[in-house]
Amino acid sequence: MKAFKNHFAFEFKTGIRDKNLLLLNYLFPLGFYVLISVLMVNINPVFIETLIPAMILISILASTLLGLPEPYVKMREAGIFRSYKVNGVPASSIVIIPPLTIILHMVVVSVIIVLTASIFFGAPLPLNWINFILVFILTLFASTGLGVLIGVASSNTRATVLWSQLFFLPSMMIGGFFIPAQMLPLVIKKISLLLPVTHSFNLFKYFSYQQYLGYDPLWSILILFAGGIIAFGLAIFLFNWDSKNNTRRGHPALAFLVLIPYIIGAIFLP
Amino acid sequence: MGNGLVVEVKDLTKTYGDIKAVDGISFKVKKGEIFGLLGPNGAGKTTTLECIEGLRKPDEGTFMLMGLNPDHRNLRNMIGIQLQVSGLPGTMRTGEAMNFICTYHGVGPRNDLLGRFGLKEKKNTQYQFLSTGLQRKLALALAIAHKPPILILDEPTAGLDVGSRVEFHTIIKELQDSGTTIILATHDMAEAEKMSSRVAILLNGKIVATGTPREITATGKGFTRISVQVKGSSLLNMTGKFLKVIKSSKRDGYEVYFSSDAGTTVSAIIKYISENNDELIDLRVERPSLEERFLEITSKGDH
Numbered sequence: 001m002k003a004f005k006n007h008f009a010f011e012f013k014t015g016i017r018d019k020n021l022l023l024l025n026y027l028f029p030l031g032f033y034v035l036i037s038v039l040m041v042n043i044n045p046v047f048i049e050t051l052i053p054a055m056i057l058i059s060i061l062a063s064t065l066l067g068l069p070e071p072y073v074k075m076r077e078a079g080i081f082r083s084y085k086v087n088g089v090p091a092s093s094i095v096i097i098p099p100l101t102i103i104l105h106m107v108v109v110s111v112i113i114v115l116t117a118s119i120f121f122g123a124p125l126p127l128n129w130i131n132f133i134l135v136f137i138l139t140l141f142a143s144t145g146l147g148v149l150i151g152v153a154s155s156n157t158r159a160t161v162l163w164s165q166l167f168f169l170p171s172m173m174i175g176g177f178f179i180p181a182q183m184l185p186l187v188i189k190k191i192s193l194l195l196p197v198t199h200s201f202n203l204f205k206y207f208s209y210q211q212y213l214g215y216d217p218l219w220s221i222l223i224l225f226a227g228g229i230i231a232f233g234l235a236i237f238l239f240n241w242d243s244k245n246n247t248r249r250g251h252p253a254l255a256f257l258v259l260i261p262y263i264i265g266a267i268f269l270p
Numbered sequence: 271m272g273n274g275l276v277v278e279v280k281d282l283t284k285t286y287g288d289i290k291a292v293d294g295i296s297f298k299v300k301k302g303e304i305f306g307l308l309g310p311n312g313a314g315k316t317t318t319l320e321c322i323e324g325l326r327k328p329d330e331g332t333f334m335l336m337g338l339n340p341d342h343r344n345l346r347n348m349i350g351i352q353l354q355v356s357g358l359p360g361t362m363r364t365g366e367a368m369n370f371i372c373t374y375h376g377v378g379p380r381n382d383l384l385g386r387f388g389l390k391e392k393k394n395t396q397y398q399f400l401s402t403g404l405q406r407k408l409a410l411a412l413a414i415a416h417k418p419p420i421l422i423l424d425e426p427t428a429g430l431d432v433g434s435r436v437e438f439h440t441i442i443k444e445l446q447d448s449g450t451t452i453i454l455a456t457h458d459m460a461e462a463e464k465m466s467s468r469v470a471i472l473l474n475g476k477i478v479a480t481g482t483p484r485e486i487t488a489t490g491k492g493f494t495r496i497s498v499q500v501k502g503s504s505l506l507n508m509t510g511k512f513l514k515v516i517k518s519s520k521r522d523g524y525e526v527y528f529s530s531d532a533g534t535t536v537s538a539i540i541k542y543i544s545e546n547n548d549e550l551i552d553l554r555v556e557r558p559s560l561e562e563r564f565l566e567i568t569s570k571g572d573h
Contacts, residue, residue, distance in 0.1 A: 002373050003370075003373040003374045003376075006369055006370055006373045007370065007374075010359075010362060010366055010370060013361070014359060014361045014362075017361040017396075018360075018361050075359065078357045079353065079355045079357045080357045080358060080359055082325060082353055082355070083353060083357060083358060083409075085324070085325065086323055086324070086325065086346070086349075086351040086353065087346070087351075087371050087374050087375065087412070088346035088347070088374045088375060089374050241325070242325060
């Protein structure tokens with residue numbers, strides 16, 4: 001337990017010490033939040049209604065999809081995981097601890113957003129705090145799982161960037177923050193349901209702001225939960241200590257299995 | 271594991287595709303020995319060590335460490351490992367690294383080792399800002415922090431300056447004196463000759479010679495070099511005329527004789543100088559080095 005705490009404390013501090021991670025965990029999300037809030041309040045006053053969940057989700061996207069995966073590849077390539085292995089650091093700690101620290105960083109960022117959005121931009125606070133927190137946790141579970149899986153399954157940093165952007169950019173464009181889902185063409189709407197963030201945003205709107213969803217929110221809960229479970233399961237299964245050692249338990253292409261719940265959602269949800 | 275054996279490797283084989291990196295090697299290491307693994311690049315030293323360390327799974331063969339098989343859960347705390355290629359996160363501070371590794375081994379942080387390795391003042395320095403030498407020292411400090419009975423070192427002095435190398439050798443000897451068994455893979459023949467109780471020379475995945483450094487050099491075709499300097503000119507016309515001398519030359523004011531039997535030749539030289547009323551200034555006897563024997567084995571395929 002002491003080792004776990006020590007490892008957690010180090011990883012948490014790394015999220016601030018490392019300039020890249022500091023940028024993606026704090027500077028980019030908070031800077032983007034201020035910029036977008038100032039701009040969008042004037043351009044689209046309706047946007048303010050969901051400003052808090054939208055900005056929290058964008059923070060989670062930056063942190064989990066852009067910040068979380070790359071250190072896995074870099075540490076593997078630098079032989080750090082080999083050092084960990086010979087010193088008895090379990091693979092489960094390497095897979096689980098960084099996402100846990102991301103959760104803590106995101107709590108800090110989210111508290112800042114919640115506290116300031118209402119005061120400075122007049123954003124409405126969630127109507128149901130418990131539901132808001134539960135959706136927040138579920139979102140982090142699914143998103144960190146996806147981030148870790150990208151890091152574990154990518155063979156190099158270029159592949160990491162490619163896969164991360166493949167989720168990040170569509171999430172920003174069609175995740176529902178800036179363009180409401182009902183305004184999207186059906187094909188694009190279906191594609192948006194392949195993204196965890198769409199389900200998270202729908203859940204935030206339904207549970208915390210009591211907005212009409214058009215389908216049973218249980219679907220999105222199940223999809224995010226299953227997505228998180230599959231992502232972490234695959235990440236532990238595919239985890240490789242060593243970039244020079246090709247013997248691994250499964251082909252990295254197995255990582256695509258994480259999409260199964262989202263594909264089911266895209267097929268069956270309106 | 272009886273007879274003081276700490277490490278026993280039997281018929282270890284590891285193949286990468288069509289290449290047999292390690293081809294059925296066997297060796298034993300006794301308690302308190304420094305066992306040197308020598309060989310040119312690609313000989314299979316690192317693969318052998320990585321199999322023992324649990325970083326690679328051997329195709330065939332068995333090995334026991336402290337009487338335990340490699341999958342035993344307690345083994346991690348019984349071996350200290352300094353990898354040839356390894357690292358720590360760039361943002362990890364030296365003191366944090368010590369805490370981190372020690373807690374995973376279930377022991378308290380060994381800040382005394384940071385002092386011993388000259389890292390105390392760098393306790394708050396991030397790993398990425400340490401020099402290569404200090405990074406190697408930290409790696410060794412971390413490898414021995416939990417006082418393992420077995421220490422595995424892969425090219426430990428690569429990248430170290432002369433002072434650090436000497437310091438490192440002193441520490442290794444201290445560890446040996448305290449009963450630690452050490453497996454040392456190195457390219458540095460002088461280091462292997464100086465440090466090792468026994469060595470094994472690997473070539474193309476096979477052990478081609480094993481024994482103490484003295485035993486290995488004695489089995490070679492190399493000759494003992496005897497360098498003599500005298501006040502007068504008694505040796506001027508004695509080129510190649512002493513007993514057991516195979517060839518001779520002159521270098522830096524010395525007459526240099528290569529002998530197949532140093533004792534006989536030295537006696538003959540001293541006797542000759544004395545009989546000719548000359549005065550001996552300096553006499554040096556240099557046995558064939560491990561490096562010369564190593565080159566002989568690896569270049570001529572003497573196995």
